[in-house]
Amino acid sequence: MSAVNRTSTLVTSGALFFLLLPFLADYIGNPYLLSLFSRVLIYGLAAASLDLLVGYGGLVSLGHAAFVGIGAYVVAIMFHHGAEAEPLLGFISGSENGFIVWPLAVLAAAGAALLIGALSLRTSGMHFIMITLAFAQMAYYFSVSLEKYGGDDGISLYDRSVLGGLDLGNDISFYYVCFFLLSLFLILAYRLTRSRFGLILRGCGSNPRRIQALGIHSKRYRLVCFVIGGAGAGLAGALLANQTEYVSPALLHWTLSGELLVMVLLGGLGSLFGPVLGATVYLLLEETLAMYTEHWMVYFGPILILVVIFAKQGLFGLLTGAWKSDE
Amino acid sequence: MILLVEQILNGLQLGITLFLMSAGLTLVFGIMQVINLAHGSFYMIGAYVGATVAAASSSFLLGVAAALTASALAGMAVESAVLRHLYKRDHLDQVLATFGLIFFFNELTRMIWGKQPLFMDVPVWLSGNIELLPGLIYPVYRLAVIMVGLLVALLLWFLFAKTRLGMQIRAGASNRDMVAALGVNIKLLYTLVFGLGTLLAGLAGVMAGPIFAVESGMGESILILTFVVIVIGGIGSVRGAVIGALLVGLVDTLGRAFLPLVLRLFLSSSYADGVGASLASMSIYIVMAAVLIWRPRGLFPTGS
Numbered sequence: 001m002s003a004v005n006r007t008s009t010l011v012t013s014g015a016l017f018f019l020l021l022p023f024l025a026d027y028i029g030n031p032y033l034l035s036l037f038s039r040v041l042i043y044g045l046a047a048a049s050l051d052l053l054v055g056y057g058g059l060v061s062l063g064h065a066a067f068v069g070i071g072a073y074v075v076a077i078m079f080h081h082g083a084e085a086e087p088l089l090g091f092i093s094g095s096e097n098g099f100i101v102w103p104l105a106v107l108a109a110a111g112a113a114l115l116i117g118a119l120s121l122r123t124s125g126m127h128f129i130m131i132t133l134a135f136a137q138m139a140y141y142f143s144v145s146l147e148k149y150g151g152d153d154g155i156s157l158y159d160r161s162v163l164g165g166l167d168l169g170n171d172i173s174f175y176y177v178c179f180f181l182l183s184l185f186l187i188l189a190y191r192l193t194r195s196r197f198g199l200i201l202r203g204c205g206s207n208p209r210r211i212q213a214l215g216i217h218s219k220r221y222r223l224v225c226f227v228i229g230g231a232g233a234g235l236a237g238a239l240l241a242n243q244t245e246y247v248s249p250a251l252l253h254w255t256l257s258g259e260l261l262v263m264v265l266l267g268g269l270g271s272l273f274g275p276v277l278g279a280t281v282y283l284l285l286e287e288t289l290a291m292y293t294e295h296w297m298v299y300f301g302p303i304l305i306l307v308v309i310f311a312k313q314g315l316f317g318l319l320t321g322a323w324k325s326d327e
Numbered sequence: 328m329i330l331l332v333e334q335i336l337n338g339l340q341l342g343i344t345l346f347l348m349s350a351g352l353t354l355v356f357g358i359m360q361v362i363n364l365a366h367g368s369f370y371m372i373g374a375y376v377g378a379t380v381a382a383a384s385s386s387f388l389l390g391v392a393a394a395l396t397a398s399a400l401a402g403m404a405v406e407s408a409v410l411r412h413l414y415k416r417d418h419l420d421q422v423l424a425t426f427g428l429i430f431f432f433n434e435l436t437r438m439i440w441g442k443q444p445l446f447m448d449v450p451v452w453l454s455g456n457i458e459l460l461p462g463l464i465y466p467v468y469r470l471a472v473i474m475v476g477l478l479v480a481l482l483l484w485f486l487f488a489k490t491r492l493g494m495q496i497r498a499g500a501s502n503r504d505m506v507a508a509l510g511v512n513i514k515l516l517y518t519l520v521f522g523l524g525t526l527l528a529g530l531a532g533v534m535a536g537p538i539f540a541v542e543s544g545m546g547e548s549i550l551i552l553t554f555v556v557i558v559i560g561g562i563g564s565v566r567g568a569v570i571g572a573l574l575v576g577l578v579d580t581l582g583r584a585f586l587p588l589v590l591r592l593f594l595s596s597s598y599a600d601g602v603g604a605s606l607a608s609m610s611i612y613i614v615m616a617a618v619l620i621w622r623p624r625g626l627f628p629t630g631s
Binding site: 141147 | 360362364409412417418419420422423424427428429430431432433434435437438547551554555557558562601602604605609612615616619623625
């Protein structure tokens with residue numbers, strides 16, 4: 001079977017698995033699976049959006065959690081002002097309407113990405129890693145200083161967003177909303193990476209100087225890529241706020257940025273669907289190891305190092321055999 | 328005025344700690360082209376080992392010696408077990424592998440020493456205060472930290488500028504293969520440089536022990552400040568590390584002390600304290616962004 005065929009088989013079976021999971025959870029009688037896999041879908045979305053930067057744009061960002069956090073905080077803050085019936089800054093009335101708040105979260109994250117990206121893209125390589133990290137820290141401390149919204153302790157939502165007639169309080173509907181949005185993002189991102197834009201982007205990743213010599217403003221393409229990635233992370237943040245009904249600065253902490261990078265690499269760099277697989281394996285491994293020992297990180301750290309040293313193509317590459325056709 | 332001088336001294340002391348951290352890290356960045364997120368772990372190892380040995384032997388100096396040995400040995404072990412395989416890989420692999428190292432070391436210290444933070448006493452011969460200026464009373468220990476930092480900076484300068492080893496290290500940074508062909512054991516040299524870097528981190532850790540609580544994860548907050556220092560100073564430049572560390576130390580400390588006071592002139596006091604505190608914790612990142620707009624490769628860029 002060719003790599004292309006294997007990829008489509010793998011993606012189809014993955015989609016089917018996620019589609020049928022609620023029935024499986026119901027059959028086993030373990031509703032916890034549903035909330036666990038909602039989280040998997042959301043982290044998958046965040047990881048896939050990061051893959052757009054790292055795997056296609058060649059932009060190793062260690063600050064992706066900032067956009068997740070911004071998305072989550074927008075939802076939480078709007079909810080808070082809606083519930084307290086006290087307009088934000090005196091004139092913006094709060095809202096719990098998902099059709100308003102979620103796009104707002106995406107826009108806010110994209111706006112932040114535009115600002116951070118425009119500054120960070122002045123540098124590259126090691127500098128870029130550290131600068132995105134530093135900007136994310138800035139956002140982290142800003143969220144800690146939001147005393148009105150709980151400061152260090154974070155802020156609770158009393159309920160999930162309202163999405164038309166859909167009852168998001170029902171875990172199954174919420175799961176399918178996450179599934180739908182992840183699929184939508186993956187399809188859009190897949191189309192994007194196959195377009196002219198995507199080709200140029202990959203060119204920027206492998207040889208920016210040549211792209212520049214072709215008369216293409218590589219920085220502009222990378223910035224657009226950074227913004228789209230940030231927007232995806234903002235959507236993931238909005239969903240995460242709804243899933244846990246609680247938002248705190250921990251969402252902006254740099255360890256989350258690191259974990260997202262791990263998911264991307266574990267799944268397979270530049271494979272878009274791979275990071276979803278990576279997120280699945282990461283979260284399940286975390287759950288499983290945590291069941292056996294409180295000190296699961298002692299085992300997880302070395303596993304991670306081994307994966308980095310020996311399994312360059314990630315799980316997706318191993319499963320689809322893409323690593324063979326590459327050589 | 329007294330307050331200002333005191334805060335400047337505090338800023339210097341933070342700057343010295345940051346310098347010890349960033350000198351090692353920038354060497355590893357500049358010479359081996361490796362990004363090492365786990366550098367903070369060696370700071371933590373130094374603090375834990377130092378606090379334990381100092382408490383057991385009731386000798387601060389013995390604690391410092393043990394901390395230096397432990398962090399240098401741990402550093403060299405990590406270099407030969409993990410990082411050596413990553414020199415030729417891209418930065419992403421290095422970030423992730425060293426991220427794994429952080430998981431490992433943080434949890435390991437939690438397993439050995441438990442979740443409760445350790446506290447380390449200031450040694451008797453460095454305790455007490457000294458009156459520097461009329462009205463300005465400052466802890467002796469903190470002054471000693473500043474002195475040690477300045478001494479280390481001098482030693483490092485001597486090592487790199489005046490000794491054969493320093494020359495080989497500098498040569499190894501610009502052309503690894505050529506130096507190896509000339510008969511220098513470059514592998515060993517890299518291991519030694521890495522060990523020197525982690526030794527400095529351990530020194531910073533054990534000296535910070537009596538000032539901050541010794542706890543798992545203490546390395547990460549200082550690590551990120553160290554990154555800011557290196558980005559401001561320029562990757563690979565020890566001189567940049569000195570300037571960057573002092574700048575970050577001073578801006579952070581003075582910002583925390585004075586921003587709320589300054590803002591009180593314009594805003595209500597409770598509001599000013601809140602805004603001032605958040606502005607202060609963001610201030611070094613704002614400085615960093617400003618430096619980058621002005622000079623994208625840092626204040627003292629090295630190489631081409």
